[in-house]
Amino acid sequence: MRLTIVGCSGSMSGPGSTASSYLVQADDAAGRTWSVLLDLGPGSFGALMNYMEPRALDALFFSHLHPDHMADVTSLQVFLRYHPEGEVGPVRTVGPVDTAERIGAVCWLTPEEVSRQFAVERYTPRQMLTVGPLRITPIPMNHPVPAFGLRIEGPGADGGTVTLAYTGDTDACTEAADLADGVDLLLSEASFQEGREDVRGIHLTGLRAGQLAAGLGDVADGVPDVDPEPAPGAPASANDGGGVPARTAVGRLVLTHLPPWTDPGVILAEAASAFAGPVEIARAGAVVDL
Numbered sequence: 164m165r166l167t168i169v170g171c172s173g174s175m176s177g178p179g180s181t182a183s184s185y186l187v188q189a190d191d192a193a194g195r196t197w198s199v200l201l202d203l204g205p206g207s208f209g210a211l212m213n214y215m216e217p218r219a220l221d222a223l224f225f226s227h228l229h230p231d232h233m234a235d236v237t238s239l240q241v242f243l244r245y246h247p248e249g250e251v252g253p254v255r256t257v258g259p260v261d262t263a264e265r266i267g268a269v270c271w272l273t274p275e276e277v278s279r280q281f282a283v284e285r286y287t288p289r290q291m292l293t294v295g296p297l298r299i300t301p302i303p304m305n306h307p308v309p310a311f312g313l314r315i316e317g318p319g320a321d322g323g324t325v326t327l328a329y330t331g332d333t334d335a336c337t338e339a340a341d342l343a344d345g346v347d348l349l350l351s352e353a354s355f356q357e358g359r360e361d362v363r364g365i366h367l368t369g370l371r372a373g374q375l376a377a378g379l380g381d382v383a384d385g386v387p388d389v390d391p392e393p394a395p396g397a398p399a400s401a402n403d404g405g406g407v408p409a410r411t412a413v414g415r416l417v418l419t420h421l422p423p424w425t426d427p428g429v430i431l432a433e434a435a436s437a438f439a440g441p442v443e444i445a446r447a448g449a450v451v452d453l
């Protein structure tokens with residue numbers, strides 16, 4: 164499984180990167196490469212062309228529908244519909260409630276026009292979706308709008324199974340701890356800075372992202388359980404009943420979604436104060452083979 168950071172600037176595009184977009188790819192047993200794009204923030208469609216032919220995209224997953232995570236769907240729609248070599252679509256597109264409506268609004272399209280390029284599905288919390296060899300489980304997060312983190316399992320370079328978790332946008336919560344529990348790579352947002360933004364229920368700080376990576380992600384005081392009805396058969400949360408969190412630290416932490424006004428060194432130091440494992444700041448164009 165391969166992660167390519169197409170764009171990682173938080174909340175807006177920045178001088179060194181487009182807004183949020185991440186490409187996850189894996190080969191199946193027959194050698195076919197499957198490509199799933201997580202989010203499509205402003206500017207990221209053009210950057211995506213550095214890594215793949217956009218018409219070969221197998222699926223598009225939106226963590227949520229804030230514009231900094233989806234607005235360049237306008238570029239993808241035009242590319243798929245009007246490419247001189249022929250119209251392509253619909254592409255499997257998965258997101259929270261109202262995904263088709265939001266695409267229609269930002270692209271100024273009728274529902275029929277949206278459906279020509281986008282076959283839209285809505286997440287069911289914790290219900291796994293399969294794209295080729297990738298198994299993707301959406302878990303509701305703690306953000307002001309419906310938002311999901313994505314836990315992705317796929318084939319590893321050594322023939323085993325590897326796991327990647329992408330938080331999308333979230334503050335700390337039990338569900339984020341479920342998402343991150345023991346993954347090989349945690350791609351965690353870290354938009355806020357300790358002592359600078361005190362508002363809760365929107366974003367992680369570097370410190371809270373580090374705590375999440377360390378297996379302490381549900382030690383957030385007063386943060387409600389935003390997923391009161393897990394899907395049938397879903398494992399009970401480790402802290403249900405008020406017990407001590409019992410999570411496994413992640414293998415590696417990549418901090419992303421830092422706004423352009425933030426000093427990455429401060430966020431990195433916050434995270435490293437809570438998480439002893441490998442931690443780095445996301446960089447546009449970086450490729451991680453798992």
Ligand SMILES: [Zn+2]
Nearest residue numbers: 227229306332
């Ligand atoms: Zn957001």
